[in-house]
Amino acid sequence: MTESDIRLAGPTDGDAPEAGDHGWGMLQPRTRTEAHWAEEQEVIGPGLQAVMLLSRLCVVAADGAELVDVDGNRIIDFQGAGGVNSIGHAEPRFVATLAEELTRATAGAFATPARLDMVRVLRDFLPDELDTIQLYSGGTEAVEAALRLAKSVTGKHEFLSFWGGFHGKTMGSLALTAGARSGLGPLPPGYFSAPYANCYHCPFKLTAPDCGFTCVEHARDVIKENSTGALAAIVVEPVQGRSGNVVPPPGYLTALGEVAREFDALLISDEMMTGFGRTGAAFAHQHEDVRPDVLTVGKGMGGGYPVTGVIAAGETMAAAPFSDPSASSSSFGAFPMACRAVATTTGIIGDDKLVENAAERGREMLDQLSDLVELAPLVGDVRGSGLALGIELVADKKSRRPAPKSVVQRVYLELMEAGVLVMLGGNALRLYPPLTIGREQADTAVGIIRETLIRTRGEG
Numbered sequence: 001m002t003e004s005d006i007r008l009a010g011p012t013d014g015d016a017p018e019a020g021d022h023g024w025g026m027l028q029p030r031t032r033t034e035a036h037w038a039e040e041q042e043v044i045g046p047g048l049q050a051v052m053l054l055s056r057l058c059v060v061a062a063d064g065a066e067l068v069d070v071d072g073n074r075i076i077d078f079q080g081a082g083g084v085n086s087i088g089h090a091e092p093r094f095v096a097t098l099a100e101e102l103t104r105a106t107a108g109a110f111a112t113p114a115r116l117d118m119v120r121v122l123r124d125f126l127p128d129e130l131d132t133i134q135l136y137s138g139g140t141e142a143v144e145a146a147l148r149l150a151k152s153v154t155g156k157h158e159f160l161s162f163w164g165g166f167h168g169k170t171m172g173s174l175a176l177t178a179g180a181r182s183g184l185g186p187l188p189p190g191y192f193s194a195p196y197a198n199c200y201h202c203p204f205k206l207t208a209p210d211c212g213f214t215c216v217e218h219a220r221d222v223i224k225e226n227s228t229g230a231l232a233a234i235v236v237e238p239v240q241g242r243s244g245n246v247v248p249p250p251g252y253l254t255a256l257g258e259v260a261r262e263f264d265a266l267l268i269s270d271e272m273m274t275g276f277g278r279t280g281a282a283f284a285h286q287h288e289d290v291r292p293d294v295l296t297v298g299k300g301m302g303g304g305y306p307v308t309g310v311i312a313a314g315e316t317m318a319a320a321p322f323s324d325p326s327a328s329s330s331s332f333g334a335f336p337m338a339c340r341a342v343a344t345t346t347g348i349i350g351d352d353k354l355v356e357n358a359a360e361r362g363r364e365m366l367d368q369l370s371d372l373v374e375l376a377p378l379v380g381d382v383r384g385s386g387l388a389l390g391i392e393l394v395a396d397k398k399s400r401r402p403a404p405k406s407v408v409q410r411v412y413l414e415l416m417e418a419g420v421l422v423m424l425g426g427n428a429l430r431l432y433p434p435l436t437i438g439r440e441q442a443d444t445a446v447g448i449i450r451e452t453l454i455r456t457r458g459e460g
């Protein structure tokens with residue numbers, strides 16, 4: 001089979017695989033995959049994403065939520081590049097506008113029709129009070145810029161972040177990030193962390209809402225104990241992605257916002273994964289009555305094009321030195337292709353009512369998956385906000401001890417074999433369908449996930 005022979009057939013169409021009753025999954029032997037992977041690995045360095053190393057997927061075609069590998073296997077993509085795949089793979093309007101943009105100036109942060117189009121679309125999409133954006137090309141770069149902005153606004157330099165959080169891998173964002181630091185030497189001073197409102201693993205052994213947000217009280221104490229009076233910002237994910245899409249109870253962000261005010265610090269909502277509709281609101285903090293000072297965004301905003309941003313009110317963004325000429329720019333920030341990607345993606349999210357679709361499909365999927373806690377031997381918790389869903393695998397439901405890595409990896413591979421690619425985060429499966437997902441395809445994927453998890457047991 002050549003690449004051109006591979007087409008995106010429906011499960012019962014033409015030369016779609018016979019085996020299995022839904023037609024999804026690794027039904028063809030992965031011989032081309034082996035050769036492809038081996039040749040790439042001669043040059044590509046180590047340290048690739050763990051899920052990519054596990055799956056070794058060599059993708060040659062894609063459409064919406066569907067991937068086709070080099071051997072002709074068809075898989076439903078709920079990995080979605082950890083929330084990047086917002087409008088679906090190869091969305092025709094995205095393909096057309098980006099192809100056209102490629103024929104114009106491709107390099108330079110000029111004012112361009114693409115940038116003007118982006119501004120016009122964002123004017124409607126951004127929260128009223130957070131109306132200014134500065135563009136970057138990586139998530140960690142945007143988080144670093146937000147830290148510089150917070151320092152510029154407050155004249156202070158300390159930051160509070162949360163256990164289980166992920167904000168990137170450069171010095172400032174790494175200092176905000178839980179774990180993954182050993183062997184990397186000293187981090188910048190003035191960064192401290194407190195437990196997140198992860199109710200399934202509450203370190204205080206309390207239950208929301210009766211707990212009175214003891215974790216927020218504790219965060220306040222952590223600041224008092226550690227700060228030299230120079231807290232610039234509290235940095236928080238409205239849903240913690242890497243910990244398995246942990247959704248805090250309502251009111252959590254609002255309570256953190258109050259703590260930030262108390263210490264004359266900013267509240268930075270890192271919406272890299274949650275922004276641009278993923279959780280069924282344009283931005284996840286909008287599920288609450290809270291006004292963060294700064295948002296960091298990316299992933300789904302560019303529909304697959306590498307573009308990220310910092311969003312704040314104009315008067316916040318005007319703080320120096322952040323606002324000095326060249327002080328908040330970057331080589332690729334606001335290049336025409338990036339702006340076209342944002343304009344087109346955000347336009348599609350609005351025109352096709354994808355925020356609403358994320359809310360509706362997410363609710364249905366959460367409903368359909370919830371009883372796995374009773375039915376599936378390994379499932380300890382099922383949670384989600386819109387189309388950011390998490391299924392936590394445990395070795396023991398009573399103690400909530402995490403399932404061993406070997407078991408989590410086996411489940412991941414069994415799901416892929418069965419036809420659904422998911423993301424991992426520790427001992428949790430993370431699901432990121434495109435915001436375009438239809439009911440039928442969501443049902444098919446949920447059916448595969450349910451069937452796989454109900455029959456899968458842990459070690460011994």
Ligand SMILES: Cc1ncc(COP(=O)(O)O)c(C=O)c1O
Pocket residue numbers: 082138139140141143166167168169237241242270271272273298
């Ligand atoms: C909430 C959050 N912030 C920041 C980042 C860092 O983004 P990048 O990997 O593009 O540097 C990520 C990436 O997953 C993220 O989920």
